[in-house]
Amino acid sequence: MIFNAAGELAAPLINKAAIRADYLSANARQLESVYNYQRVVINAFTEVINRLSAVQNYSKSIEVRRQQLQALEASVAIASQLFQAVRVEYIEVLFAQRDLLDARTVLIDTKRQQLSAIVNTYQALGGGSAVLCPPPDQPDAPGLPPLPEPNMQMDPPQPPRLPDALPLPAPRKEKDAP
Secondary structure, eight states: OHHHHHHHHHHHHHTHHHHHHHHHHHHHHHHHHHHHHHHHHHHHHHHHHHHHHHHHHHHHHHHHHHHHHHHHHHHHHHHHHHHHTTSSOHHHHHHHHHHHHHHHHHHHHHHHHHHHHHHHHHHHTTOOOTTTSOOTTSOOOTTSOOOOOOOOOOOOOOOOOOOOOOOOOOOOOOOOOO
């Protein structure tokens, strides 16, 4: 028994190098964990900042597109007035209306991208987990209120209203040559 106790007391002295190696290895793993944690935090912060700036950029873009839309609406009005005054052909009015429709489409796409960026920002902040949105085959998750019934009687989106057909101008009379 004395030899056994002496052996247990002498073991750390004999295995000094192995114990020191285990200690240094544990320190290295701890530093690696700290560095990995810092990397994850910095990446998450960068991702959130990038997505927030995307939302702000889309907001600025929407404002510019709305100003463009106002200018094109004025252009359509002016083209219609010029057509009624027989200063331009009807094709000019149609071109102005086409440009206005294209601008509205671009504005809608930009707004959709902005909403998508907002959802992505929410997800980057940790939202949007599967527990909050159960799959369709499991309508209610435990501990969550039931999902509302979808409203199937939504009105379909209406196309933009174009001005009524303008009357065609009377043919221009050319002066008779002498």
